[in-house]
Amino acid sequence: MKSSLVAIEPNGHFCKECSIREFSVCASLDAAELREFEHLGRRVHFTAGETVFSEEDVTTSFCNLLEGVMRLYKLLPDGRRQILGFALPGDFLGMNVSGRHNFSADAIGAVTVCQFAKAAFGRFMEARPHLLRRINELAVRELSQARDHMVLLGRRSAEEKVATFLLGWREQLIPLNGPSNTVPLPMSRQDIADYLGLTIETVSRTFTRLERVGVIEIIHGGISLLDPARAEALAAA
Amino acid sequence: MKSSLVAIEPNGHFCKECSIREFSVCASLDAAELREFEHLGRRVHFTAGETVFSEEDVTTSFCNLLEGVMRLYKLLPDGRRQILGFALPGDFLGMNVSGRHNFSADAIGAVTVCQFAKAAFGRFMEARPHLLRRINELAVRELSQARDHMVLLGRRSAEEKVATFLLGWREQLIPLNGPSNTVPLPMSRQDIADYLGLTIETVSRTFTRLERVGVIEIIHGGISLLDPARAEALAAA
DNA sequence: CTGCAAAATTGATCTGGGTCAACTGGGTTT
DNA sequence: AAACCCAGTTGACCCAGATCAATTTTGCAG
Numbered sequence: 230m231k232s233s234l235v236a237i238e239p240n241g242h243f244c245k246e247c248s249i250r251e252f253s254v255c256a257s258l259d260a261a262e263l264r265e266f267e268h269l270g271r272r273v274h275f276t277a278g279e280t281v282f283s284e285e286d287v288t289t290s291f292c293n294l295l296e297g298v299m300r301l302y303k304l305l306p307d308g309r310r311q312i313l314g315f316a317l318p319g320d321f322l323g324m325n326v327s328g329r330h331n332f333s334a335d336a337i338g339a340v341t342v343c344q345f346a347k348a349a350f351g352r353f354m355e356a357r358p359h360l361l362r363r364i365n366e367l368a369v370r371e372l373s374q375a376r377d378h379m380v381l382l383g384r385r386s387a388e389e390k391v392a393t394f395l396l397g398w399r400e401q402l403i404p405l406n407g408p409s410n411t412v413p414l415p416m417s418r419q420d421i422a423d424y425l426g427l428t429i430e431t432v433s434r435t436f437t438r439l440e441r442v443g444v445i446e447i448i449h450g451g452i453s454l455l456d457p458a459r460a461e462a463l464a465a466a
Numbered sequence: 467m468k469s470s471l472v473a474i475e476p477n478g479h480f481c482k483e484c485s486i487r488e489f490s491v492c493a494s495l496d497a498a499e500l501r502e503f504e505h506l507g508r509r510v511h512f513t514a515g516e517t518v519f520s521e522e523d524v525t526t527s528f529c530n531l532l533e534g535v536m537r538l539y540k541l542l543p544d545g546r547r548q549i550l551g552f553a554l555p556g557d558f559l560g561m562n563v564s565g566r567h568n569f570s571a572d573a574i575g576a577v578t579v580c581q582f583a584k585a586a587f588g589r590f591m592e593a594r595p596h597l598l599r600r601i602n603e604l605a606v607r608e609l610s611q612a613r614d615h616m617v618l619l620g621r622r623s624a625e626e627k628v629a630t631f632l633l634g635w636r637e638q639l640i641p642l643n644g645p646s647n648t649v650p651l652p653m654s655r656q657d658i659a660d661y662l663g664l665t666i667e668t669v670s671r672t673f674t675r676l677e678r679v680g681v682i683e684i685i686h687g688g689i690s691l692l693d694p695a696r697a698e699a700l701a702a703a
Numbered sequence: 704c705t706g707c708a709a710a711a712t713t714g715a716t717c718t719g720g721g722t723c724a725a726c727t728g729g730g731t732t733t
Numbered sequence: 734a735a736a737c738c739c740a741g742t743t744g745a746c747c748c749a750g751a752t753c754a755a756t757t758t759t760g761c762a763g
Contacts, residue, residue, distance in 0.1 A: 305622075311616055331613060361595060368605045369562060372608060376550050376569060379540075379548055383548045383660075384542060384546045419740085425620075426619065430723095431719090449729095664751090666710090668751075673711095
């Protein structure tokens with residue numbers, strides 16, 4: 230699980246060709262700034278299950294997810310896990326106020342990130358309020374998602390949780406893959422359970438029930454959303 | 467419940483005498499800026515149970531809580547409620563990215579806020595990156611709290627939830643009242659239940675149980691924390 | 704003080720989702 | 734192709750916390 234051997238590419242990378250440039254923090258930078266910016270970041274690869282950073286680690290760098298999916302989570306001392314969310318390409322990770330990460334992040338499958346030394350990034354941002362504004366915008370959006378998730382965790386039934394998750398995940402994938410009723414689920418059932426505050430068995434049973442009533446079809450590596458309207462209704466949106 | 471008659475003070479208010487200046491966003495402003503800033507805000511009073519703003523309302527103003535306690539919450543269509551948190555003096559409310567509030571806020575008891583027109587505040591902030599930085603810092607701190615609360619809602623037992631809440635609320639009150647084992651609880655049992663994802667009966671029973679084992683004493687308008695160490699242990703921090 | 708309504712507590716019972724355990728099936732190793 | 738592994742599914746049973754139903758307590762208005 231621990232990140233042991235990590236490939237770091239030599240710094241021959243150009244932001245202007247970056248696939249996520251228009252989604253991420255970098256979207257706020259102009260051509261001249263990008264040229265300076267690309268010297269700050271270096272691409273780093275992780276394989277399935279590797280930990281990119283851990284809660285309570287001192288934050289030495291921020292990172293921008295380029296490829297792959299990550300799970301963001303917190304652990305209780307006795308090992309109970311709550312997954313806070315799944316990160317997708319374009320997500321910017323590492324902002325905090327204490328100087329330490331306040332959650333952990335693992336690669337689900339292969340992952341590439343663009344890593345920035347905290348100090349250098351901070352200096353670069355110092356003189357560029359538009360970058361700060363962009364980061365603030367992302368933080369506020371994330372807060373809004375966190376609030377929605379609190380409602381889900383505190384007040385929704387298992388079936389509502391699963392339906393809400395499937396619809397929300399489909400939504401999250403739109404900027405990457407375009408809209409589709411075929412929803413890939415790269416994370417395990419255990420990950421889904423820990424995201425929804427359920428057990429793996431309850432998630433599995435709920436999937437089967439949703440399939441039996443014709444709302445979804447369980448396919449290899451994901452689900453197919455057969456009846457989105459019905460799913461919306463079950464989600465009690 | 468709806469805010470009907472609201473007292474608005476004439477604008478004879480000076481920031482430099484404001485009780486929360488050093489805690490809140492205003493902490494980032496210098497004397498000259500404060501003089502300009504104080505023309506933007508106006509004090510508004512609310513009485514117990516009044517709604518300060520509602521989810522989905524277009525955001526026309528931000529506000530800074532000056533006195534009193536507020537509950538911040540979201541409702542599901544069928545009336546289930548999740549309280550996201552309790553706001554205390556110094557808290558800055560209203561930041562969002564969609565132009566609409568993404569939660570509702572009620573006064574618990576009498577409340578005074580310092581209200582800023584969104585446009586004017588935005589213009590003021592435009593030229594002052596340090597204010598933006600301060601707001602970002604508050605957003606990031608709030609995100610961290612939201613993540614902790616997700617863990618509580620998704621993975622903790624009723625007893626852990628209640629113990630965690632009491633300790634957390636005591637902590638939150640320190641900047642206002644100083645440290646104390648006498649913890650006022652201005653919110654109702656129902657509010658606590660909706661904050662913790664429990665029912666009012668479970669909260670009540672858990673309080674009684676904690677009292678029976680000598681961890682707390684239930685007093686008028688709050689509790690007294692008799693055995694903080696034991697409470698920490700029950701909270702499974 | 705009296706009467707009433709809202710908030711809180713307590714008890715009895717029920718149930719959604721957890722726990723424990725067995726089984727299935729696809730993928731990998733030998 | 735046999736042996737194994739591990740994620741996922743399914744079934745049987747259980748229990749923490751919800752629900753339902755009285756009380757009891759508190760806060761106030763008259």
